[in-house]
Amino acid sequence: MFTRLKEDIACVFERDPAAQSILGVITTYPGVHAMFLHRISHSLWNLNFHWLARFIAYFNRWLTGIEIHPGAKIGRRFFIDHGMGVVIGETATIGDDCTIYHGVTLGGTSWVKGKRHPTLHNGVVIGAGAKVLGPIEIGSGARVGSNSVVLKSVPEGSTVVGIPGHIVSAISTNNNIKQSLISTQAIFDAYGTGENIRDPIAYAINNMITHIQALDKQLETMKIALNEHGIKYVETPLSSLEDCEIQDYNSQK
Numbered sequence: 473m474f475t476r477l478k479e480d481i482a483c484v485f486e487r488d489p490a491a492q493s494i495l496g497v498i499t500t501y502p503g504v505h506a507m508f509l510h511r512i513s514h515s516l517w518n519l520n521f522h523w524l525a526r527f528i529a530y531f532n533r534w535l536t537g538i539e540i541h542p543g544a545k546i547g548r549r550f551f552i553d554h555g556m557g558v559v560i561g562e563t564a565t566i567g568d569d570c571t572i573y574h575g576v577t578l579g580g581t582s583w584v585k586g587k588r589h590p591t592l593h594n595g596v597v598i599g600a601g602a603k604v605l606g607p608i609e610i611g612s613g614a615r616v617g618s619n620s621v622v623l624k625s626v627p628e629g630s631t632v633v634g635i636p637g638h639i640v641s642a643i644s645t646n647n648n649i650k651q652s653l654i655s656t657q658a659i660f661d662a663y664g665t666g667e668n669i670r671d672p673i674a675y676a677i678n679n680m681i682t683h684i685q686a687l688d689k690q691l692e693t694m695k696i697a698l699n700e701h702g703i704k705y706v707e708t709p710l711s712s713l714e715d716c717e718i719q720d721y722n723s724q725k
């Protein structure tokens with residue numbers, strides 16, 4: 473128990489630059505308190521002391537604002553930053569070196585008993601306000617962006633954003649690297665986002681522009697072919713982009 477507590481304190485210093493001292497972490501970090509109480513309630517749950525386990529979990533929620541069902545299985549060096557509003561369901565499974573932020577829900581989508589909550593593999597980061605729902609799997613090293621809603625499994629090393637969640641980047645992961653390295657500052661992404669994530673709207677617009685340019689080339693080729701076969705092609709003049717911008721600006725006045 474105390475070995476796990478030491479690991480929890482150490483991972484706070486690795487992932488939160490605001491951490492100042494061990495005393496400060498022990499006394500003022502609700503994520504550390506929540507994990508300490510969860511380990512007690514989880515042990516009691518496994519011993520079939522279900523009421524006592526639920527009561528400790530209830531006290532845990534009152535004290536920290538973090539609701540963790542005593543049946544949830546959580547690995548080592550799990551860090552809950554800020555923590556208020558976090559909900560982790562009964563059949564959720566969380567691997568080692570994972571990080572979640574405030575407002576995250578690991579919830580179910582069914583009332584049927586059995587596995588109905590997500591499984592997070594090692595090194596997963598879930599940004600503030602994200603909802604990961606159903607018996608899906610989030611692969612090792614994956615990132616879930618803030619306020620995303622994830623309903624499908626996520627491959628390892630991927631970054632997911634949006635409602636519903638969609639993959640915006642993917643990196644290859646080296647299985648020979650120890651999973652503990654995922655939690656280091658060098659490759660840690662706060663709030664489940666990275667600097668090189670492309671804007672999905674800009675990406676879609678760029679694809680549309682590329683497609684329009686390809687269509688323009690095809691039309692030009694067709695015009696040449698029609699003229700060669702003696703079919704007169706009457707070209708309708710198009711307004712320039714500058715004229716369109718001026719018309720749009722005037723319409724907004």
